[in-house]
Amino acid sequence: MSHSKPDTVSAVLARGRLGIPSVVFFVIAAAAPLTVVAGGATTGYAVTGVTGIPVSYLLVAAVLALFAVGYVAMSRRIVNAGAFYTYVARGLGRPAGVGAAMVALVAYNAMQIGLYGGAGAVTAQFLNDRYGWQLTWWACALAVWAVVAVLGVARIDLNGRVLAVVLVAECVVALTFDAIMVTHPADGTVSFDTLAPSHVFAAGIGAALVTAITGFVGFEGTVVFSEETKDPRRTIARATYIAVAVTGLLYGLSAWAMSVATGPDRIVEAARADGTDLIFNLVSPYLADSVITVARVLFITSLFAALLSFHHTVARYLFALGRERVLPAVFGRTSRRTGAPKVGSLVQSGLAFAVLVGYALAGADPIVHLFFWITVTGGLGVLILMTVTSAAVIGFFARITHAEGSWRSRIAPGIATVALGGILTVTLREFATLLGVEPDSPLRWAFPAAYAAAALAGIAWALVLRTTNPDVYAAVGLGADSDTGPLRAPDAVRQPA
Amino acid sequence: MNTTPPGGDYAPHLHEHRAPVEPARPVRAVASAAAAPMRLADEFFYLAHDDQSGRSRLFESATAHGLAAALLAELCWERRITFEGRHVRVTDPSPPKDWLQHLVLDRLVAEPRHTATRTWLAFLATTAYEQVADRMWQRGMLRQQQVGRLRRRIIYIPTDMNTAAWSWARLSYQLRNYQRLNAFDVALAGLALHTQLDPILLDGAPLAARAFLREQVEQAPVPLRDLLADLGAVVGGAVLSHRTT
Numbered sequence: 093m094s095h096s097k098p099d100t101v102s103a104v105l106a107r108g109r110l111g112i113p114s115v116v117f118f119v120i121a122a123a124a125p126l127t128v129v130a131g132g133a134t135t136g137y138a139v140t141g142v143t144g145i146p147v148s149y150l151l152v153a154a155v156l157a158l159f160a161v162g163y164v165a166m167s168r169r170i171v172n173a174g175a176f177y178t179y180v181a182r183g184l185g186r187p188a189g190v191g192a193a194m195v196a197l198v199a200y201n202a203m204q205i206g207l208y209g210g211a212g213a214v215t216a217q218f219l220n221d222r223y224g225w226q227l228t229w230w231a232c233a234l235a236v237w238a239v240v241a242v243l244g245v246a247r248i249d250l251n252g253r254v255l256a257v258v259l260v261a262e263c264v265v266a267l268t269f270d271a272i273m274v275t276h277p278a279d280g281t282v283s284f285d286t287l288a289p290s291h292v293f294a295a296g297i298g299a300a301l302v303t304a305i306t307g308f309v310g311f312e313g314t315v316v317f318s319e320e321t322k323d324p325r326r327t328i329a330r331a332t333y334i335a336v337a338v339t340g341l342l343y344g345l346s347a348w349a350m351s352v353a354t355g356p357d358r359i360v361e362a363a364r365a366d367g368t369d370l371i372f373n374l375v376s377p378y379l380a381d382s383v384i385t386v387a388r389v390l391f392i393t394s395l396f397a398a399l400l401s402f403h404h405t406v407a408r409y410l411f412a413l414g415r416e417r418v419l420p421a422v423f424g425r426t427s428r429r430t431g432a433p434k435v436g437s438l439v440q441s442g443l444a445f446a447v448l449v450g451y452a453l454a455g456a457d458p459i460v461h462l463f464f465w466i467t468v469t470g471g472l473g474v475l476i477l478m479t480v481t482s483a484a485v486i487g488f489f490a491r492i493t494h495a496e497g498s499w500r501s502r503i504a505p506g507i508a509t510v511a512l513g514g515i516l517t518v519t520l521r522e523f524a525t526l527l528g529v530e531p532d533s534p535l536r537w538a539f540p541a542a543y544a545a546a547a548l549a550g551i552a553w554a555l556v557l558r559t560t561n562p563d564v565y566a567a568v569g570l571g572a573d574s575d576t577g578p579l580r581a582p583d584a585v586r587q588p589a
Numbered sequence: 590m591n592t593t594p595p596g597g598d599y600a601p602h603l604h605e606h607r608a609p610v611e612p613a614r615p616v617r618a619v620a621s622a623a624a625a626p627m628r629l630a631d632e633f634f635y636l637a638h639d640d641q642s643g644r645s646r647l648f649e650s651a652t653a654h655g656l657a658a659a660l661l662a663e664l665c666w667e668r669r670i671t672f673e674g675r676h677v678r679v680t681d682p683s684p685p686k687d688w689l690q691h692l693v694l695d696r697l698v699a700e701p702r703h704t705a706t707r708t709w710l711a712f713l714a715t716t717a718y719e720q721v722a723d724r725m726w727q728r729g730m731l732r733q734q735q736v737g738r739l740r741r742r743i744i745y746i747p748t749d750m751n752t753a754a755w756s757w758a759r760l761s762y763q764l765r766n767y768q769r770l771n772a773f774d775v776a777l778a779g780l781a782l783h784t785q786l787d788p789i790l791l792d793g794a795p796l797a798a799r800a801f802l803r804e805q806v807e808q809a810p811v812p813l814r815d816l817l818a819d820l821g822a823v824v825g826g827a828v829l830s831h832r833t834t
Contacts (some may be wrong), residue, residue: 101700319830409827426828429647432828571829572822
């Protein structure tokens with residue numbers, strides 16, 4: 093066929109497609125850098141008592157980059173917004189796929205709801221310090237919740253330009269703080285102790301590693317945009333690597349800089365005393381008040397961006413599963429006026445509300461018991477998903493004929509599976525350390541057990557569907573395409589020659 | 590009256606609400622179904638907008654893709670194209686009388702390298718709203734009104750409420766009374782169902798009416814069903830990949 097004439101169809105459809113920067117901004121916004129630096133890393137030090145947090149961030153970034161190799165290669169062949177479970181369904185079979193979908197629902201809900209603890213506590217404290225308003229954390233959390241719930245049903249997210257501005261500001265703040273902390277070391281000497289690889293073999297490293305993974309959750313969202321990028325083959329891959337590299341270096345650097353400013357031996361103590369204020373307290377002697385205020389506001393906005401992003405993620409997962417009829421079809425309905433996945437959004441908001449009210453009534457600590465416990469539990473779920481997805485990539489490429497080299501189809505996913513599986517094993521073994529509870533506490537098993545239950549329920553449900561409703565079973569993993577089946581490759585628009 | 594045979598007259602009791610002026614289009618002998626005096630995209634446009642204020646009843650991307658599918662369905666109705674699985678095929682490149690149908694067919698003929706129905710839905714969706722509104726405006730079915738700050742945005746308001754509400758009233762009545770739909774209405778109901786516009790037809794109707802709608806749409810000819818499946822997937826995809834711009 094002749095390609096000499098201009099291809100007007102492709103040209104029109106290419107308008108408004110996303111480039112690498114947009115995709116990077118979207119996914120790093122979900123990872124919320126300032127939230128991780130000011131909230132995740134400090135609370136990680138405080139709760140786990142492990143000083144190897146900085147090296148954990150770097151190690152996890154390396155493992156995730158390896159994971160991304162096969163993940164991105166697979167994304168070129170499968171277009172579906174419910175990434176993880178679709179991949180698992182296609183690589184390891186539909187029962188495993190539905191199991192993964194249930195794990196993903198628990199994990200992303202945990203990420204989102206846990207963040208309310210951080211948002212509530214940090215906002216309440218900010219309003220108290222700044223304006224002297226005596227608000228409880230849960231009042232602030234519920235206020236944020238209301239905004240997220242409304243924006244969720246209205247299908248409004250933060251647009252690319254706003255995210256870009258906020259994100260760049262967050263990075264500038266974090267790097268400025270890092271520079272100040274590193275140039276003002278505790279004992280007058282800059283210590284690299286917390287970056288020592290020996291920490292990888294120290295006790296409690298599992299807790300540190302899963303804390304680190306929690307900080308990266310959101311980067312996997314790059315593949316969701318694959319259908320809307322200018323060049324699906326390159327944009328997604330590069331955006332994913334850039335996102336992992338940028339966040340990994342930023343987290344590692346910031347966590348290390350904090351340990352330099354307090355001294356490596358006192359970082360845990362300082363984090364326990366100051367909590368999420370630690371980073372601000374460390375730099376405040378050297379910066380104007382207004383800068384600190386801006387930084388605190390950015391901390392809150394970064395929490396908010398992450399909350400909204402994960403809310404939409406959960407609503408979309410529910411929508412995709414509803415379209416496939418794996419969940420009741422009502423989840424596949426949208427709001428007529430706004431096109432929001434209405435039911436999914438409302439259910440997510442309802443669940444978050446119930447948990448917030450529960451925590452408020454129980455008088456639990458918003459930072460430790462909600463923000464840290466629940467988000468690292470979400471991180472554990474995403475770790476499980478990534479381990480299984482990595483194995484699914486190998487399974488997928490073994491089943492199809494393809495032209496990918498063995499590095500992308502076997503070796504990198506293989507190493508990633510082993511590495512992620514190793515992290516998962518030590519994490520489960522040290523879950524008590526992670527939660528900061530006694531080793532014989534039933535809580536250490538309760539959180540992981542929730543995932544086992546979700547996975548088993550998903551697998552059982554898939555097997556029920558296989559016998560009672562083969563049509564639905566056949567459509568597992570197709571999401572919005574469940575009526576048509578996947579359309580891939582032969583079309584010139586998505587696969588430019 | 591209990592049932593309307595396919596290709597038969599529309600519910601006669603509703604005739605008093607019908608437009609005073611019959612849309613002017615020569616009635617052509619089309620082999621299988623009724624010689625519909627209406628165009629699918631025009632009727633879908635009416636369905637997707639409030640008959641009085643012209644306000645949208647449906648989110649933007651669903652309206653755009655629904656109109657795109659309606660334009661393709663018009664060409665299918667005119668026997669110029671057909672749908673085979675996930676692809677469009679031009680069966681007769683001779684120009685249709687309607688300028689918009691002509692325009693769309695021309696593009697299909699000019700771009701043989703693109704055959705995926707989805708690609709065409711996405712492509713046509715970028716312009717379908719303006720084009721269909723323009724066609725309806727030229728035929729006096731809509732009038733333009735400038736609104737918004739600095740009056741920069743143009744909205745289209747039906748010139749005659751009764752004409753605008755007619756498809757909605759007819760479909761709603763027939764579905765609630767479990768009357769079989771003719772071929773034109775099956776296509777229109779199918780577009781509504783796959784853009785998730787069906788709640789406005791069946792607001793407050795029992796679940797059985799919803800099931801009846803599905804059943805009617807499932808009896809559509811295979812090419813139309815193929816088109817509708819792609820429409821559903823594209824609208825679902827638009828929900829999943831939405832971003833505020």
